[in-house]
Amino acid sequence: MNRNLIALALTLQFALGTVSGQEGQPPPPPPPPPGGGGGIHVLPRGADKALNLTAEQTQQLKDLEAEVQAKVEKILTPAQLEQLKTFRPQPPGGGERPAAPDAKGATKRPPAEDAPKSVSQSLPAGVTRVPVEFTGGHETVPVDHGRPVKLIAAALGVQDEVFRVAFSNVHPAGPGSGGPSESEARANKAVLMNALGKHGVTNDRLNEVSNFYRYPPGSRNLWKNQPAAASALVKDGAIIGYEVTSGGYGYTTAPTVSVPGMNGAAAKVELAFGKDFVTNGSISGITVANAQ
Structure with a gap:
């Protein structure tokens, strides 16, 4: 049997087990762990009688379960097999996760930090x-000529002044030029990388940051x-x-x-x-x- 068949068997096991736990009823108890007697069950317990399975169908299911169990025992580590003994599927509808029994058989609630946190807390009266x-x-200092240097420097992981000094040697294309030529762009990139590379900035990161904060120069548009x-x-x-x-x-x-x-x-x-x-x-x- 291949892994797809194993996945199908386990999916049926948990999916059908979840369905049987709807309408406010708790999910059925987990199947016995591998090696613990009974093995993996493809159908929920009692379903064979409810479905009036034939003797041939019952035998085919048993053969399938035995084969899946053997595969699971080979796939999982001994520690995982031990953990499987206390595993219980989550109840339907996103309800509270069932508590697992401890060594003495007592149950413990999941930690409080696992509970969803609301954005807004309840307010005092009045x-x-x-x-x-x-x-x-979205203001910028005059020396930056409208560039969001504060954001660019932070995204690159350098101080504002480090980027300003690096950019001071760049020669942007003039107004109405349609942008720098290919050779100008390469020269400007080399200048920036020569200054920023020593601070751990990579060429890919510089491209990523530049593209994110690029906006039409001279326009009233803003960066993202x-x-x-x-x-x-x-x-x-x-x-x-x-x-x-x-x-x-x-x-x-x-x-x-x-x-x-x-x-x-x-x-x-x-x-x-x-x-x-x-x-x-x-x-x-x-x-x-x-x-x-």
């Missing part, structure tokens, strides 16, 4: 959430970015805190925070930078500006 609005956050989302926590008409639900990415400076219909929304925005494009230039936290 506190409400009000969506905030972000403006700006994703706006953040957050809520102000309001109690008795005053903002007592902020809750970030999505940090976004692509911010070079802290955006301005405002709360529609409310004054005194001054906030301090913290940004995070790193090599991951989808978190580089993201909002990591917002605090009330006058909080001590």
Whole structure:
């Protein structure tokens, strides 16, 4: 028997076992482990009687189970075979994972950290959430001529000034030129790699970062970015805190925070930078500006 047949047998075993555990009923007990008497069962226990199998069908299933069991014992390590003795399939519907018995037969719940965590926590009485609005956050310093050097340097894993010095020897194509020629592009790449290679930047990574943050020069377009989302926590008409639900990415400076219909929304925005494009230039936290 090949591995496909083994996979089919095991798939039938667990799929049919799961079906029998629907309608609020617990799944059937796991089949005896290899070598533990009875072996692997392709069908759930009792299904042979419910299906009115013929003697020939019953024998064919037994032959199949014996062959699958022999293959499993050759594939799994002794430690895995031992672990299989206490394995139980997960209940249907994504419910709580059944507890495995310990050495004394007692059951233990899975660790609390395995439970799903909600993005928003429950609020104290009298506190409400009000969506905030972000403006700006994509400014650059004059020396960078509109390039998001803060993001590029972070994605490359170098300091801002390291990239600025490296780029200072690059000769971009002039306005209306349609971009650098092939020879100009090669020369510029050589200049950058000569300066950045000593900091661990590879040619492939430089290409990847350059392509991600490329945008039409001289236009009002921006590099790739994703706006953040957050809520102000309001109690008795005053903002007592902020809750970030999505940090976004692509911010070079802290955006301005405002709360529609409310004054005194001054906030301090913290940004995070790193090599991951989808978190580089993201909002990591917002605090009330006058909080001590």
